[in-house]
Amino acid sequence: MKILFLNGPNLNLLGQREPEVYGRETLADIEAAVRERARQLKSRIDFRQSNVEGELVDWIQQAKGKFDLIVINAAAYTHTSIALRDAIAAVGVPTIEIHLSNVHAREKFRHKSLIAPVCCGQIIGFGQKSYILAVEASVHVNEINKSK
Numbered sequence: 359m360k361i362l363f364l365n366g367p368n369l370n371l372l373g374q375r376e377p378e379v380y381g382r383e384t385l386a387d388i389e390a391a392v393r394e395r396a397r398q399l400k401s402r403i404d405f406r407q408s409n410v411e412g413e414l415v416d417w418i419q420q421a422k423g424k425f426d427l428i429v430i431n432a433a434a435y436t437h438t439s440i441a442l443r444d445a446i447a448a449v450g451v452p453t454i455e456i457h458l459s460n461v462h463a464r465e466k467f468r469h470k471s472l473i474a475p476v477c478c479g480q481i482i483g484f485g486q487k488s489y490i491l492a493v494e495a496s497v498h499v500n501e502i503n504k505s506k
């Protein structure tokens with residue numbers, strides 16, 4: 359199974375600021391932990407970050423036929439991007455939305471996700487562990503989809 363992990367704007371700054379909200383791990387630390395869990399579950403991953411909305415759209419479009427699942431932390435674009443939502447809906451690759459922080463316990467503008475309705479589920483609020491849980495959820499979703 360192949361999983362595409364996508365990370366949106368400013369997640370390259372993880373570990374440098376706001377550790378009380380986002381933890382002390384860098385995105386590279388998270389990638390290493392995800393790679394290890396994926397290896398244990400006999401899955402392969404591609405792990406990418408971009409600050410550019412259009413680049414994330416391109417990566418979602420290109421995932422068709424190459425990846426079984428997408429896991430996306432769209433960061434601030436979660437709350438604003440119709441383009442990401444349309445890309446996820448168009449490409450038809452099952453997609454899991456994740457967040458480090460519990461967005462529902464934060465500012466009101468973070469409560470709305472434009473991508474949630476086109477994702478198969480959300481994992482929110484578990485810090486780095488949200489990413490690990492997403493690998494496990496991906497295996498689960500893939501097994502269900504194969505048995506259909």
Ligand code: CA2
Binds near residue numbers: 371375459468
């Ligand atoms: O909790 C999450 O994972 C978020 O997707 C993080 C986004 C935020 O806009 C979402 O509402 C929730 C922000 C990512 C920015 O990360 C930073 C890391 C260090 C310092 C500053 C920002």
